[in-house]
Amino acid sequence: MFAALTEHQVETQTLARSIAERLRETVVAADRAGRPAEGVAAELASAGLLGLCLPRRYGGLGADYLALGLACEELEAVDATLRVVLSVHLALHALGIFQWGTESQRERWLPALARGERLGMFGLTDAGAGSDPANLDSTAQKVADGYVLNGLKRWISLAGQADQILWIARTDATAPANEGLSAFILDTRTHGVSTGPIEGKVGLRAMHTGWVRCQDVHVPGTDRLGDEGEGFKIAMACLDNGRYTVGAGAAGTIRAALRLSKAYAQQRETFGRPLATRQLIQQKVAHMARDYELTRLLYLQAGWLKNRGQRNTRETSLLKWQATDTAFAAADSALQILGAEGYSDAQPIERIWRNARVGAIYEGTNEIHQLIQAGYALGDRRDALLRCELPAYDAQAWS
Numbered sequence: 375m376f377a378a379l380t381e382h383q384v385e386t387q388t389l390a391r392s393i394a395e396r397l398r399e400t401v402v403a404a405d406r407a408g409r410p411a412e413g414v415a416a417e418l419a420s421a422g423l424l425g426l427c428l429p430r431r432y433g434g435l436g437a438d439y440l441a442l443g444l445a446c447e448e449l450e451a452v453d454a455t456l457r458v459v460l461s462v463h464l465a466l467h468a469l470g471i472f473q474w475g476t477e478s479q480r481e482r483w484l485p486a487l488a489r490g491e492r493l494g495m496f497g498l499t500d501a502g503a504g505s506d507p508a509n510l511d512s513t514a515q516k517v518a519d520g521y522v523l524n525g526l527k528r529w530i531s532l533a534g535q536a537d538q539i540l541w542i543a544r545t546d547a548t549a550p551a552n553e554g555l556s557a558f559i560l561d562t563r564t565h566g567v568s569t570g571p572i573e574g575k576v577g578l579r580a581m582h583t584g585w586v587r588c589q590d591v592h593v594p595g596t597d598r599l600g601d602e603g604e605g606f607k608i609a610m611a612c613l614d615n616g617r618y619t620v621g622a623g624a625a626g627t628i629r630a631a632l633r634l635s636k637a638y639a640q641q642r643e644t645f646g647r648p649l650a651t652r653q654l655i656q657q658k659v660a661h662m663a664r665d666y667e668l669t670r671l672l673y674l675q676a677g678w679l680k681n682r683g684q685r686n687t688r689e690t691s692l693l694k695w696q697a698t699d700t701a702f703a704a705a706d707s708a709l710q711i712l713g714a715e716g717y718s719d720a721q722p723i724e725r726i727w728r729n730a731r732v733g734a735i736y737e738g739t740n741e742i743h744q745l746i747q748a749g750y751a752l753g754d755r756r757d758a759l760l761r762c763e764l765p766a767y768d769a770q771a772w773s
């Protein structure tokens with residue numbers, strides 16, 4: 375399974391690394407100022423990363439899903455917000471349309487998303503339902519020529535910036551909770567849509583996060599994604615893609631924590647010897663090295679399954695849980711190694727540590743992921759084939 379990376383995958387890695395480095399100063403300054411960085415999406419778009427693993431016929435770069443994971447690691451090694459933009463726009467939004475859209479929806483929406491002329495976001499979390507989205511309150515009432523949307527989505531990444539949202543709402547109040555939801559592709563300039571920021575976040579300060587409200591918003595029936603009642607499955611399938619990118623990105627956080635720890639521990643002396651010679655410091659570094667390798671193996675496995683068109687709900691959930699827990703632990707250990715030096719924004723570890731904290735909260739809390747894993751381990755949870763699987767990667771068809 376883990377043959378050497380292909381030329382295309384290595385090129386993507388190099389490309390993402392250079393774009394991330396180019397954006398480093400911008401995002402660090404924005405984080406310090408506590409305002410979203412400008413120009414990030416444009417820079418990612420100019421390199422083609424916003425359409426990285428979409429086929430060329432839809433305006434994408436034609437790379438495979440493993441290349442997406444590799445790009446996420448490189449982006450997050452500089453700043454998690456760079457990776458979140460890609461996760462939300464490409465993995466949670468555009469791939470959702472690629473997976474579940476009709477051919478005419480793909481042709482209508484994907485080229486502008488792939489080229490970054492439009493940005494997409496993911497609207498699942500309601501004001502009153504985060505871990506339990508089957509019971510969300512947003513409604514979509516059927517009318518003669520479409521639907522009328524009402525509801526408030528909270529903690530939406532890219533709110534206030536993105537041009538369109540995958541909006542999940544209840545179309546049938548009488549059906550069992552997860553069977554009564556439907557998904558819509560909604561242009562945020564539609565009359566009745568409003569957005570606002572969520573201020574004072576612990577981390578991810580260099581990007582937009584906010585709320586999106588729909589008040590009697592009309593969407594044509596042609597903008598429903600998938601069948602009526604398929605909204606929950608669509609959202610969960612999008613999360614399989616999103617969680618993959620979160621996990622792969624976390625490898626970048628661990629790598630950054632390890633690099634900073636190594637540099638500091640090798641030059642800083644205590645009691646006449648470098649910190650790196652102390653066993654308690656070595657133990658922390660060893661954990662980081664172990665967790666980096668494990669995270670990388672897990673995301674390569676999940677990406678490999680995606681390339682084959684195989685459902686990977688179990689693997690992406692496990693990856694997301696393991697990767698984000700260990701990424702925060704790595705950031706915390708690195709901050710401890712740097713001591714007082716690490717406890718101010720003079721050192722990047724302070725920003726990395728704040729950014730890493732949300733990993734255990736978004737895209738399913740890590741408590742939810744433990745329940746999912748327990749379900750698989752106990753045999754209570756089995757994955758059936760979906761009506762629309764994420765298409766397997768096909769180098770010829772993608773190019």
Ligand code: CAA
Nearest residue numbers: 499504505506507508530531552607610611687736737738
């Ligand atoms: N893909 C497709 N279908 C799926 C699926 C998946 N990954 N997971 C479940 N389904 C299907 C099931 O097969 C089942 O269908 P059938 O009845 O036909 O068999 C149906 O959906 C119901 O599944 P469950 O019984 O598993 O549903 P549940 O209600 O028991 O709970 C849950 C599922 C795992 C707790 C789920 O609610 C969950 O993952 N919660 C966390 C939500 C989440 O991740 N929110 C993140 C918000 S977005 C965000 O953070 C992004 C951001 O802005 C950065």
